[in-house]
Amino acid sequence: MSDPWDGSGGQATRSRTSRVPGQRASDADATRLPGGRSGSRAAARSHGGRRARRAGRGRRALRIAGICLALLVLGTAGVGWWFYEHLNGNIDSVPLDGKGGTEKADAFGRTPIDILVMGSDGRTSKADCKLGGGCSRTGVQTGSNADVQMVVHVSADRSNATVMSIPRDTMTHVPACKDGETGQSTAGYYGQINSALQYGPACQVATVHQLTGIPISHFVKLDFSGVVKMSDAVGGVSVCVNNNVYDTYSHLKLSKGGHTLKGVAALEFVRSRHGFGDGSDLGRTVSQHIFLSAMIRKFKSAGTLTDPSAVYNLADAATKALTVDEGLGTVKKLIGLASDLDKVPTKRMTFTTMQTAPDPADSNRVVVGAGAKSLFATIADDKSLTTGSGKKSAAASATKKATASAVPASEVAVTVENGTGITGRASAVATALTAKGFSPRTATANAPSSATTTTLTYGTGEKGAAQTAAKALGLPASHLKQGAAPGLVLVVGSDWPGGSGFPGGSSSSASADSKAAVADAHASTADEAKTCAKVSPYRTVSLNGVPMTPAQAYAAARSKPDSDE
CATH class of the missing domain: 1.20.5 (Single alpha-helices involved in coiled-coils or other helix-helix interfaces)
Structure with a gap:
C-alpha cells in the first residue's frame, strides 16, 4: 500500500441459551493457557x-x-x-512485513485503510500487573493475548467507516509465524484466535487476514495502562448503564444512569465481561462499542482540539500508549491517520461484532457464524453499511428483489459498448463479466456516441437477466432501463472511467447484501449518544461465593465505592 500520510517534508464466549453456565475463576486467578484467559x-x-x-x-x-x-x-x-x-x-513500532495483504485502489486511485486494533492482556510491566491482576504467582510476564480485536476499515473516499469486533474465543487456524523481536515461532495450529499475539503483532494480523479475507495494512496495540492514559487525556468518557451494575471480576461498580469514566474506571468498563449482555465476551464487545463511540464523539468535539494543554496531553498519552506498525511509526503518519478518520461523520461509522456460532467441539468457544462471510465481504469490498444520511443501507431489500427474479449468469450475454473515449474500456468490462461466469456470447463494440452516464438497456422480459448483470458489476438500479430491442446492451459512460466494478457500487461475486452483513452483528453507529450498556439480567457474578446478577451484587456491596467516585 502506498503511504498517504508521509509527504515530503478466561471466561469463555457463550452462545445465548436458556441458562447461563456456571462461572469460572476470576481473571486474576485464572491459569494462563495458550489462547488466553478465561474484553x-x-x-x-x-x-x-x-x-x-x-x-x-x-x-x-x-x-x-x-x-x-x-x-x-x-x-x-x-x-x-x-x-x-x-x-x-x-x-514503539515494529514491522508488519506485508502479513495482512494489500488494499486495492478504487477507480479513482483512492485506497481504503484497514487497521487491526488490538487490546493486549499482557502483564508485561508492574503497572499492567497492578491494573490487570494475576501476577501474584507469576510476577511480570512476557507473553500476551489479543483479548480485544477490532478491524477498523475506512473507505477509499473517506465517507464511511466500519469497526468489526472479533470475539477473543473464536477458534481458527493460526498460520506459521515467527516474532521478529522475541524469536518465538510456531509452525501453525488450530486454536483460539487471540493466542496468535504470542508470536508477535504481525502474526495476529496474519491470522485475522486469513480468517476474514480483509486486507490489513496497519495495526495498533495498546495495553491496560494505555486505556487508562487515553481516557484521562481526553478528560474522561461519558457512558451510561441501564441498571445498577457490579462486576465482581473486573471490579466495575456503577449506579444506573450516566457516568464520566476516567483512568481505572474506564479500564474496568471496557474489560467488564460479566456485567453486560449474557455475561460473555459477546456482550462485552457491545459495551466496548458504546465506549469507543463516546470517545470518538469526544475527539470530534470542539473543546478537545482547541485546548493546547489537551492537545499536548492527548498526543503525549497516545504516543506512549500505542505500539504500531512501521507504516504508522511517526507523528506525521499518525496525524495523517487522525485526519482521515476525522473526515468520517459519526453517523457513518458503523460498529459491528462478527457473527458467531457455538463450537461443536467446545461449548465454551465459538466459530464463524452465518452472515459473517457477508460482513467480511462488505468490508473487503469497501462497501458502506450506512447510506449517506447515516441510516442502515436499503441495498438488501433491493438485492432481494433482484435475486427473486434473477437469471443465472451463465445464461446472460451482454453487449458492452464503450462510450468513454478511453481505449479498452468495453473489453475490460466484458472480460470481467465472462470471468464471473457470464455467457461467452458476451461481446464488445463502440457506442454510437459518447456517454456521460453508464446505462444497461434490456428487452421485454429480460429484466431478471439485466439485474443479474447489474449486481455483478455493482451498477445501481437507476442505471437500468427497458428498451424496444431484445438483448442486453451496456453502454459504459464517462462516470465509469476505470476498473471492472462501477464506482461506489456493490460489485463482485462476494459483494454483500448490507442487511445480511449486519444481521445478528449488533450493529450501531457512533452518533448514538443515548445508547446505554445493557446490564446482564443473569447470575453472571459471584459475591462471597454466592452467584447473583450484577444488579444484586451492586445492592449487596453497599460499602464498596462506585468506580467513578
Whole structure:
C-alpha cells in the first residue's frame, strides 16, 4: 500500500441459551493457557436557524483552529521541535512485513485503510500487573493475548467507516509465524484466535487476514495502562448503564444512569465481561462499542482540539500508549491517520461484532457464524453499511428483489459498448463479466456516441437477466432501463472511467447484501449518544461465593465505592 500520510517534508464466549453456565475463576486467578484467559425543537424560526448555522460554523472554526495550533506547535523551532522529537521518541513500532495483504485502489486511485486494533492482556510491566491482576504467582510476564480485536476499515473516499469486533474465543487456524523481536515461532495450529499475539503483532494480523479475507495494512496495540492514559487525556468518557451494575471480576461498580469514566474506571468498563449482555465476551464487545463511540464523539468535539494543554496531553498519552506498525511509526503518519478518520461523520461509522456460532467441539468457544462471510465481504469490498444520511443501507431489500427474479449468469450475454473515449474500456468490462461466469456470447463494440452516464438497456422480459448483470458489476438500479430491442446492451459512460466494478457500487461475486452483513452483528453507529450498556439480567457474578446478577451484587456491596467516585 502506498503511504498517504508521509509527504515530503478466561471466561469463555457463550452462545445465548436458556441458562447461563456456571462461572469460572476470576481473571486474576485464572491459569494462563495458550489462547488466553478465561474484553430543538422540530423547526427553528429563521433567526434561530441563522444562529444555529453560525454556531455550527463557529464550532468547526474552533476545531480547525485547534488542529492548526497543534500543527503549528509541531512545526515550530525550539520547544515545538523538542515536542515533535519527544513524541516521535514515544512511539514503539515494529514491522508488519506485508502479513495482512494489500488494499486495492478504487477507480479513482483512492485506497481504503484497514487497521487491526488490538487490546493486549499482557502483564508485561508492574503497572499492567497492578491494573490487570494475576501476577501474584507469576510476577511480570512476557507473553500476551489479543483479548480485544477490532478491524477498523475506512473507505477509499473517506465517507464511511466500519469497526468489526472479533470475539477473543473464536477458534481458527493460526498460520506459521515467527516474532521478529522475541524469536518465538510456531509452525501453525488450530486454536483460539487471540493466542496468535504470542508470536508477535504481525502474526495476529496474519491470522485475522486469513480468517476474514480483509486486507490489513496497519495495526495498533495498546495495553491496560494505555486505556487508562487515553481516557484521562481526553478528560474522561461519558457512558451510561441501564441498571445498577457490579462486576465482581473486573471490579466495575456503577449506579444506573450516566457516568464520566476516567483512568481505572474506564479500564474496568471496557474489560467488564460479566456485567453486560449474557455475561460473555459477546456482550462485552457491545459495551466496548458504546465506549469507543463516546470517545470518538469526544475527539470530534470542539473543546478537545482547541485546548493546547489537551492537545499536548492527548498526543503525549497516545504516543506512549500505542505500539504500531512501521507504516504508522511517526507523528506525521499518525496525524495523517487522525485526519482521515476525522473526515468520517459519526453517523457513518458503523460498529459491528462478527457473527458467531457455538463450537461443536467446545461449548465454551465459538466459530464463524452465518452472515459473517457477508460482513467480511462488505468490508473487503469497501462497501458502506450506512447510506449517506447515516441510516442502515436499503441495498438488501433491493438485492432481494433482484435475486427473486434473477437469471443465472451463465445464461446472460451482454453487449458492452464503450462510450468513454478511453481505449479498452468495453473489453475490460466484458472480460470481467465472462470471468464471473457470464455467457461467452458476451461481446464488445463502440457506442454510437459518447456517454456521460453508464446505462444497461434490456428487452421485454429480460429484466431478471439485466439485474443479474447489474449486481455483478455493482451498477445501481437507476442505471437500468427497458428498451424496444431484445438483448442486453451496456453502454459504459464517462462516470465509469476505470476498473471492472462501477464506482461506489456493490460489485463482485462476494459483494454483500448490507442487511445480511449486519444481521445478528449488533450493529450501531457512533452518533448514538443515548445508547446505554445493557446490564446482564443473569447470575453472571459471584459475591462471597454466592452467584447473583450484577444488579444484586451492586445492592449487596453497599460499602464498596462506585468506580467513578
